[in-house]
Amino acid sequence: MMGLLIRKEVLTHLLSYRFILTFSLFFVLVVSSVQMIALNYSRQVENHAETRRAQEEQLRESGDFRRMRWSGIQAEKAPNPLSIFATGLEREMSRSIRISNSRDVKLGRNKYANPLFVLFSAPDLLYIVNIVGSLLALLFAFDAICGEKEEGTLQLMMANSVPRHTILLAKWIGGYAVLALPFLTAILIAVLFAQLTTSLSFTGAEWTAFSMMLAVAALYLSVFFALGMMISALTHSANISLVFNFLIWVVLVLVIPNTAPIVARAVSPVPSAGVMASKREAVQRQVWGEMRQNRRNQRDMSREERGQQRDEIRARIEEETGKILTAYMRKVDDQISMSILLARISPSSNFVYATANIAGSGLDNFASMRNVIDRYRVDFMEWWQAESHARRQRAESVESQEERQALRDAPVDLDDLPQFTVGRAGLDEILVSAQTDLLLLLLLNMAFFMGAYMSFLRYDLME
């Protein structure tokens, strides 16, 4: 019986205009979006390679070793292939940054970047599923029950010996299959096509993350499908059901996720980052100023002592500015948690947070990017100290002044230089970071399906 009902559901959907339209829309959108952004990705990869090559060439030739202590080093994250599906914060993270002891690291769009990217969000897969996908899921479900009632076929069906839960389950399975399969097909074709025509290629870990993204998207679509069924079982006319579906969709997808961050900003304010940077620099200036004041007493210090003192001062600055930064970051993190919390009621925000994190362009990745930069800064400075020490020792044995100079300013050995790499989080880490989102999606799914079930059991066929 169940099989028959599912077959009926699938066939009705397949033959409807709605299905053809949905399928072609999805297909065109997904394929062109993936293709377009994959082309951009290829360009980014080229640019990144070019930047690295130029940088290495420069390092190989230049005699700026001693200056690197102050000027630091230029670093740039390699483009993330999964970001073509979820741009998220990729553009903020992938700009080239100067990592040095003396300056704050700048993340965010480059000052020379195209302002249109700020004006509109990226039409990536995340966006298409989040907005178009959820709308289509509701459209598939909005008249599942009330529509059949209006047509009179529901009564006819119930006249047979079919339990109500079988009907509901068959409707869910049939409708969802027809919704999800074309969607998955479109994505797979798009990805394969992009792999063939652009320089996109995935590693094993990336395929795993990608399939997880698909699973989350399927879960997300089913939340909205169940929601649509529930509303359909609560109303008695397809028109009314459509209106309510639309209303709830606008609130869940368009209003809550977008308003929550701005509300959180007002509720839990954070002083601007410029002020924090200026405080940190004030500390630096103050400490160095103190040292300069004491310089008169240092005339008779030996070179080692002076070096030691400098290191102490540096450590002190590091500690004090670190404190300011930590206090500030705590506030920022509070604000972020607040906005996440406020938006949690909407499946759309859960979906966006989870997918972006899985793709490696989400909030967690932005936070860990800061840590990566910090760690690299420490590594780089350690490398510099060790290298400088080695060079000094080598230079001591050399007599001629000029040769000594040349030894100290010799170009950098690129194999020794620490590499700036932003790794992909492991599957377990991703699962931990996305667990709340996934759990909520699952819960909402069950809640809506239960809601549909309960109201369908009590549904009045004759009214």
Add this chain to the structure above:
Amino acid sequence: MLWVMIRKECLNNLLELRFLVCGGLCIFLAVVSVVVLRADLATKQADYHSNREIYRTEAEEYGGYENLAREGIRVDRPPQNFQVLFYGTEKTLDRTAVVSRDFLPGFEGSSAGNPIVLLFPAADMLFIVGVVLSLLAFFISYDAVAGERERGTLKLLMSYPLPRDTLILAKWIGGYLSLALPFLIALGIGALLIGISGEITFTTEDWQAFVVSGLVSLILIAVMFSIGLFISVLVRNSSTALMSLLAIWVLLALIIPNAGPYIAEVAAPIPAPGAVERLISERIKEVNDQFRQEWGGGGRGRGGRRGMRDMSTEQRAELFQQMQQRREALRKEVNKVTEEIIRDYEQRLRHQVDIARTITRLSPVASYAYANTDIGETGVRHERNLVNGLRAYQRQFSRYILEQQADAVGFGDQEDEDYRIDDMPVFKLRAESLAGRLTARTTDVLLLAVFAVLFFMAAFVSFLRTDIT
């Protein structure tokens, strides 16, 4: 007759559940968005003013003009009043610039920011009108003709001595009025919320811009409604009309405007910003080397600091003056070189933006977004204005430093005894006049009007030729 028909249409819409829900939603959204963005603007403004003081105090502590010139003064992005309606590029995290003598300034973000806003489009008036209200327009118009045809009332209507053109005109006017009504109410409440707020002060020109942007919104609603009516005439069945309109809506409101920048990036590639920075630093190095070669011999030949001990005061003063002039010349050359590169890059960037605009103008929603963000000064034009303003401020700042240092004798780095920066110029952004902004966006507004007329004509003509039975 027309009047009766319009009344019928309006009443029909007003009594429907879908109208009540949609209208209520529209007003509710507008209120929420204005209240939230108003609070956001108030915090930004308070921040802006207190930060300015902090940055100034910071600059006072430098203790010397040379330090000031090198370290520079921080400048925050001035908050825009119109962000309460059109959030636009105000969404950016890049809010602080350092204006120093030696580098070309630009607003940059800190790694310590809160990036969550960037994950979602902002829920502002632009979004409410461009996305939600245009969906609503389709939602109200999809069965205007197709529904009546299905129910059979269209036949009934046509059996009266009622010309077809009156009928379709009445349908358009009635439907449009019932759409414009909730929008105007929402706009009115928005205006009220802005007006009574103590923190925001809209100038007369701001209010004028408010009215103009409202008019542009009304044109967009007319375009979307006409498209809906056209499809409703064309398609025989109302659910088919709805599905087709939803597909059109997805393309026009959600995809085309957003795809523009990406297509343009592939079609008219520009060098990566990192490459531009690299080019600049290479060229600066070249210029530096060149200067060092030209003058290096002379400067060192005199024996540097050691040689100076034997000089008379006049000689020393002369030497300082010479060095000052050289440094100034070098700086000028460096600035010239940097500006050349940047100007070339920006020209290509502008070209890219223009291409993105031209492609996306296929969608009236995109034209609408360009027009209203520029009218409200939160768009691309404003970004350019900001950058130019910042550069003008840098020139002012450098001139100021030069004047202060004119009579100083020294190699810098030391503290100036009479270091006072009370008279230092302050960054002020000169707003563009409303007329100027409007002129820049004439194409978009005209295009919207043309779209409105075109689709209305299409609906009109196809209704005249439609087969009722």
